[in-house]
Amino acid sequence: MDKLQMYIDGRYTDAANGEWFESDNPFTGQPWALIAKGGPDDVELAVQAAHRAFTTGPWPEMTASQRGHLLRKLGDLVARDAKRLADLEVQDNGKLIAEMQAQCNYVPQWYYYFGGLADKIQGAVVPLDKKGYFNFTRHEPLGVAALITAWNSPLLLLAWKLAPALAAGCTAVVKPSEFTSASTLAFVKLVEEAGFPPGVVNVVTGFGRDVGNALVGHPLVRKVAFTGSDATGRAINELAAKQFKRVTLELGGKSPNIVFNDAKLDDAVNGAVSGIFAATGQTCIAGSRLLLQEDIHDQFVEKLLALAKTARMGDPKSLETQVGPITTRPQYEKVLGYIDVAKNDGAELLMGGGPATRPECGNGWFVEPTVFSGVKNDMRIAQEEVFGPVLSVIKFRDEEEALAIANGVRFGLGAGVWTNDIGRAIRMSERIQAGTVWVNTYRAVSYMTPFGGYKDSGIGRENGQDAIREYLQVKSTWINTGAPSGNPFVLK
Numbered sequence: 001m002d003k004l005q006m007y008i009d010g011r012y013t014d015a016a017n018g019e020w021f022e023s024d025n026p027f028t029g030q031p032w033a034l035i036a037k038g039g040p041d042d043v044e045l046a047v048q049a050a051h052r053a054f055t056t057g058p059w060p061e062m063t064a065s066q067r068g069h070l071l072r073k074l075g076d077l078v079a080r081d082a083k084r085l086a087d088l089e090v091q092d093n094g095k096l097i098a099e100m101q102a103q104c105n106y107v108p109q110w111y112y113y114f115g116g117l118a119d120k121i122q123g124a125v126v127p128l129d130k131k132g133y134f135n136f137t138r139h140e141p142l143g144v145a146a147l148i149t150a151w152n153s154p155l156l157l158l159a160w161k162l163a164p165a166l167a168a169g170c171t172a173v174v175k176p177s178e179f180t181s182a183s184t185l186a187f188v189k190l191v192e193e194a195g196f197p198p199g200v201v202n203v204v205t206g207f208g209r210d211v212g213n214a215l216v217g218h219p220l221v222r223k224v225a226f227t228g229s230d231a232t233g234r235a236i237n238e239l240a241a242k243q244f245k246r247v248t249l250e251l252g253g254k255s256p257n258i259v260f261n262d263a264k265l266d267d268a269v270n271g272a273v274s275g276i277f278a279a280t281g282q283t284c285i286a287g288s289r290l291l292l293q294e295d296i297h298d299q300f301v302e303k304l305l306a307l308a309k310t311a312r313m314g315d316p317k318s319l320e321t322q323v324g325p326i327t328t329r330p331q332y333e334k335v336l337g338y339i340d341v342a343k344n345d346g347a348e349l350l351m352g353g354g355p356a357t358r359p360e361c362g363n364g365w366f367v368e369p370t371v372f373s374g375v376k377n378d379m380r381i382a383q384e385e386v387f388g389p390v391l392s393v394i395k396f397r398d399e400e401e402a403l404a405i406a407n408g409v410r411f412g413l414g415a416g417v418w419t420n421d422i423g424r425a426i427r428m429s430e431r432i433q434a435g436t437v438w439v440n441t442y443r444a445v446s447y448m449t450p451f452g453g454y455k456d457s458g459i460g461r462e463n464g465q466d467a468i469r470e471y472l473q474v475k476s477t478w479i480n481t482g483a484p485s486g487n488p489f490v491l492k
Contacts, residue, residue, distance in 0.1 A: 002033040004181065006042060006205045007188045009049035010198025015206070016041035023182060026094030026325040027316055027364040033092075035181045038206035043173070043214040046202040050144040050171040051220045053199030059171065064119035071115030071166055074194040075108035078155075081190065082107070085155060087317075088183040093151055094325040094364070095279055096316050103156045110159035110463075113447045114167035117468055121168070126476075130492070132483025139472040141169035142246060143222035146215045148236070150227040151177035151327050152282045154184055160451075160462040161225040161248075162201070168471035170223065174203045175215055177228075179328050181205045208232065216240055223471060226250070227284070229385075230411075230456045237459070248460035248470045250284065250452060252385040253413030255434065256406040257287030257442060258396075261296045263418035264440075269303045271416060271442040272391070277311060277369050278443065280324050281389040282331070284457075285414040287442055289375075289382055290393045291402055297395050301373060305351055308369050314360035325364035326388060332365035335388030339370055342381035347372040347392070377405045385411070399424065407433045412454030416442045435461075 003020065005012040015036040022031035036042075053059050062070075078085070082104040089100045123137040147161040154176055165172050176184040184203055191201045204211050216224050216239045223246045226236050230251040240247050257275045259268045275287025292300050316324035326332040339353055352370030367388055375382050375392040382392050396402040406415060415434040419425055429437040435452045438444060445451060450461040460470050486492060 001031060004033055004035050004185045004205075006036045006038055007185065007201075007203040008042065008046045009202065010192065015039065016045070021178065021206075023092060023179070024329070025091055026327050027362065029329075029363040029365060033182055035178070035205050037210070038204045039210045040214040042204050042206070043211055043218060046173045046204045047144055047215070047218045047220050049199035050173050050202055053197055054141070054143055054171040057199070058197045059200050060169070064121065064169070067166060067169065068115040068118035070194055070196055071111045071118065071163060074190060074196075075111030075115065077190040077194055078104070078111065078187070079108040081186075085183055085186060088186055089154060089180070090316050092180040092182045093154070093327045094316050095152070095282070095327070096321055096324050098319055099279060103153060107155055107159045110163040110447045114163035114468065117164075117465065118167040121468065121472065123474075130483070132481055134479040134481050136477055138475050138477070139168075139469075140475055142471055142473055143170060144220050145170045145172045145223040145225060145471060146175065146218075146221045147172050148175045148212060148215070148224070148226040148228070149177060149184070151180040152279065154180045155187055157227045158184060158187070160227075160467070164462075164467040165223070165225070165471045166196075166200070168468050170471050171200045172202065173215060173221070174201065175211050176203065176205060178205070178207050212236075213239065216245075217243075219243060221245065224248070225462075225470070233458065246470070248452075248462065249458040250462060251413075251456060251458040252387075252411055253284045253286065253453065253457050254289060254383065254385055254409045254411040255285055255287050255414040255416070256289045256291050256432075257416040258291040258402050258406060258418065258428065259293065259296065259300060260402075260417075260419040260421070260424065261293045262420045264420070265296065265300060265303060267440065268418040269300065269307055271418065271440075272304055273307050273311075275416060275442045276391045277308060277323055277389050280326060280367075282327060282387055283443070285436070285443060286387070287414075287416055288386060288390065288392060289377075289405075290391055291396050291405055292393060293402075294395050294397055297393075301350070301371075301393060305371065308351060308371065311369055313356055313358060313366060315362075323369060323389065325361070325366050327365075329365060331387060332367065335367050335386055335390065338381060338384070338386045338388070339367075339390060342372050342375075342379065342390070342392070345379045345381065346374070347379060347381055348374040350393075352389070377408050383409055399427065403428070403431050407431075410456040413457035414438070
């Protein structure tokens, strides 16, 4: 098996403890690589390296335009190696080559966009209400950023964090998921090739209990950005709060995909299938609750099942495959557990409902695309994130009931609305409690527009100009241009 070292201070290195752990291929169910198993000692080395790079050496001496140039060069290198990186991701996380190739082709845009934004971070001259003073503001980088990514789209989610962090002038320590570290370790070679100084970007691989906790709790880390489950996000937020660190948390979702009776049904069916079965349902914005207006329910479900049953399962490296395996064994077992919960709670199984045993699925961790109807919004299958190809169908009467159901969960990451009534589209988008609302489409993202959650779906925003502000702090400077000193015991 390949042995993949971590990357600290411009050098590839084994873990300080000399230990390794296996990374599995979800399609074969077998290990294919050994990853350095880092711990607190490696975190210490990486954070110290990032802190030195932030405070001394060439990085803090660079102009914003020079940082932007490096980011754009990094984007070019990712574009050059996109196919190789996509192949690594498929081998590591089992997602479709069609999707991962598209993501890796798109990732360079984040480095181009934030590379262009780097020298457009501007302060302001404030027209004060006091004579004899000049005041201006400036935006300064926070310092060392801990970037913790999830296993479902490693390089895309890393770009959402790393590109704005570097554009802002921060340095970074990256902790990829222990399930999918390979593509990040390949990517960091491109960071070095682009010309970033040693220590600006570091990668420590390992498990959350060993690496994640030490990284979030390190006193020199001033910013934490995390994508993952709400339970882990809550723990990270609590630990970071002890040292008043800034956090960005992109957490789970239980997104409603709402279809009204005036929608173009065929388009909405495609959107519903895309929302839950694309990426095998392993996406935080999965449209896992399908809300159907009563008078189209039966017709819509019939069309939905007909399309979903045509989904081709199998080797994710084949362009013909449409539904791949679950990325990890624990997640596979979790998804099957939720299917059993839904059956026991009285939901009606219309399709799937267990492991996929088709010959084309081999020994991989496959779950049949699953559809439940008769779901009540207070059932666990409608309230808790499954993160797999499991759809809950819920009826509603009118806009008010649709809104009550849509907002009746603790999450608020995304939502879909399908209607030909522009007034209804606007009303729904205003009242749905979610960070992103798609109308007559689903599962679209861009580097240009902010992404993040309401409620338990997270804190802060990634992408767009909002993202770079998450890595900056504002300083106000006062200059006396002739004001009298006045009474020293009175506020000026």
